[in-house]
Amino acid sequence: MDAIATNKQLNNDEIFDLMKQFITEVIGEEFVEEMDITPQSSFTKDLEMDSIEIVSFSEKIKTHFGEQIDFTGWLSAMDLDQLINLNLEMIINYIHECQLSR
Amino acid sequence: MPVIQVNQREVHIQELNKGAAETVLLVHGMFSNLSVYYFNIAPVLAAHFHVVMYDLKSHGMSERVLEGYDLNSMTDDLCALMDVLKLKKVHLAGYSFGGLIALKMAMRFPEKLGKLVVIEAPDPNDEKTRGIIDDYSREFLEHYVANFTDTTKVKMGKRQMERNHRMYEYLFYQTSIKEDMILESGFFSTPEMNTLEKDTLLLYGSASNCLQAGKQLHKLISRSDLIPLNGDHNIPIQEPEMVANIVAGFFKN
Numbered sequence: 490m491d492a493i494a495t496n497k498q499l500n501n502d503e504i505f506d507l508m509k510q511f512i513t514e515v516i517g518e519e520f521v522e523e524m525d526i527t528p529q530s531s532f533t534k535d536l537e538m539d540s541i542e543i544v545s546f547s548e549k550i551k552t553h554f555g556e557q558i559d560f561t562g563w564l565s566a567m568d569l570d571q572l573i574n575l576n577l578e579m580i581i582n583y584i585h586e587c588q589l590s591r
Numbered sequence: 592m593p594v595i596q597v598n599q600r601e602v603h604i605q606e607l608n609k610g611a612a613e614t615v616l617l618v619h620g621m622f623s624n625l626s627v628y629y630f631n632i633a634p635v636l637a638a639h640f641h642v643v644m645y646d647l648k649s650h651g652m653s654e655r656v657l658e659g660y661d662l663n664s665m666t667d668d669l670c671a672l673m674d675v676l677k678l679k680k681v682h683l684a685g686y687s688f689g690g691l692i693a694l695k696m697a698m699r700f701p702e703k704l705g706k707l708v709v710i711e712a713p714d715p716n717d718e719k720t721r722g723i724i725d726d727y728s729r730e731f732l733e734h735y736v737a738n739f740t741d742t743t744k745v746k747m748g749k750r751q752m753e754r755n756h757r758m759y760e761y762l763f764y765q766t767s768i769k770e771d772m773i774l775e776s777g778f779f780s781t782p783e784m785n786t787l788e789k790d791t792l793l794l795y796g797s798a799s800n801c802l803q804a805g806k807q808l809h810k811l812i813s814r815s816d817l818i819p820l821n822g823d824h825n826i827p828i829q830e831p832e833m834v835a836n837i838v839a840g841f842f843k844n
Contacts (some may be wrong), residue, residue, distance in 0.1 A: 516750075520750055537749075537750050537751050539626075539751050539754070539755075540624070540626035540627075540629070540630070541624045541625070541626045541646075541651045541652060543626070543630075544605065544624075544625065544626045544629050545652070547629075548593070548605075561607065561629075561630075561633075561634055562634060564630050564634075565630060565631055565633075565634035565635070567630070568631075568831075569828065569831075572630060
């Protein structure tokens with residue numbers, strides 16, 4: 490189940506663990522076990538996620554962080570190349586910045 | 592994850608800017624899913640409109656269904672979705688096969704629509720566009736993926752290839768999609784096409800195989816404008832920002 494929106498500030502390691510949890514929920518544990526997920530893992534190349542899976546992943550982020558971040562708005566500023574190269578670290582940094590600016 | 596029940600079937604939807612006065616509904620194409628709009632096009636439209644996207648049956652994260660891929664059934668599905676979401680009237684945009692669904696909606700339920708955008712809808716009578724669903728094979732999938740999908744720039748990995756292969760095999764061999772499409776070959780010649788009175792924007796790639804279909808529709812639909820954009824059949828992926836801005840401008844005015 491998706492977690493409910495929380496106000497607790499997370500550090501980068503906690504955000505990374507949460508992202509890993511979301512990825513596992515989206516693509517399934519059996520695939521995640523074969524992968525070494527790191528902050529440098531890119532969504533399309535390393536994790537082999539397709540666009541509808543990235544939609545699911547985005548929804549989990551939106552549900553979890555709620556109003557704290559404008560994740561869809563942030564993604565929409567990216568072109569296709571940027572989306573393809575998107576990695577976990579970029580998202581972790583973005584969420585971290587949003588938390589700091591609140 | 593927003594999966595709702597429509598006629599006892601699971602339908603995956605995504606909504607942006609729910610409070611807005613007017614709604615734009617977006618329909619994706621065959622073998623695709625709502626992500627074709629989600630990242631770049633929907634957020635631009637959501638600056639002004641309530642935006643609703645949904646996955647067609649057996650596509651994306653919607654439930655698999657064996658039958659009912661003809662345009663009557665597809666528009667029945669869309670009407671049922673509008674009822675569940677309590678949408679009385681929407682602006683409608685459809686891409687490729689979704690463009691045909693949008694046109695059929697305008698013929699059958701004009702009272703439910705504001706303006707209409709048709710992006711790269713093919714003529715179902717054109718053998719080349721229909722041929723794509725006639726000879727499916729693994730090689731075809733690899734070719735299709737390399738040339739016609741939004742993953743053009745990435746080599747598809749093993750898991751993705753398997754996943755897509757399963758979806759295509761299901762659609763090609765188990766559902767009625769092929770037979771249903773062949774039955775639609777006379778769609779552009781139906782008399783209702785001539786009497787369509789919606790303000791209609793036709794967006795086509797200037798290098799697209801479907802451009803001829805766009806010109807045909809422009810002749811048939813009296814209140815239509817045809818805008819050729821740089822690109823081919825994949826214009827929503829090649830020029831998402833331009834497509835989004837043109838569509839938003841058209842719906843706003």
